[in-house]
Amino acid sequence: KAGVTQTPRYLIKTRGQQVTLSCSPISGHRSVSWYQQTPGQGLQFLFEYFSETQRNKGNFPGRFSGRQFSNSRSEMNVSTLELGDSALYLCASSPGTNEKLFFGSGTQLSVL
């Protein structure tokens, strides 16, 4: 079985731009979660989707949004990028609720 695939692997943007990150979960996994990882803040929960529905959302501004498609693939979007958005964005899929997470390699976003 293929693992969780995230694209792109690296991204460089400038302040004010927007960005879309993509995540393909493990086949059969219906839950997709997104996390932001920074050296100072650790892993911060962004949101979780299950069968195209957002079930939970972390404490991030409205500039961070996401969606899940009928094939369970997910995207997250960050609009009006700020320098502080520079981070590793990790996607994780899971067979069900509160089960173990399988993480992708992440997208390293740098905002200049």
Added chain:
Amino acid sequence: GQQVMQIPQYQHVQEGEDFTTYCNSSTTLSNIQWYKQRPGGHPVFLIQLVKSGEVKKQKRLTFQFGEAKKNSSLHITATQTTDVGTYFCAGAGGTSYGKLTFGQGTILTVHP
């Protein structure tokens, strides 16, 4: 909201010494999970604990879940250089349906 605190933040040991990291939640958890992230890598699932007072072992690793289901620990016996990385606990429960709250992680360095 739910908070998960993890200590210590850093631990340096000589190869062969033992290592322990502790995790405390502000609320009762339905389960707790442990992950390991190697430098430059992504978090990889180690184990999930569900029952009050549960103890699980994986070779040199021992995981415990507290009686009140609010704290947990990971103990590594006789560390090896391959144990290097960041160890995260992640708690699920309460109103955090579909959301795992991660601790800050403990960065383990093993000196040969």
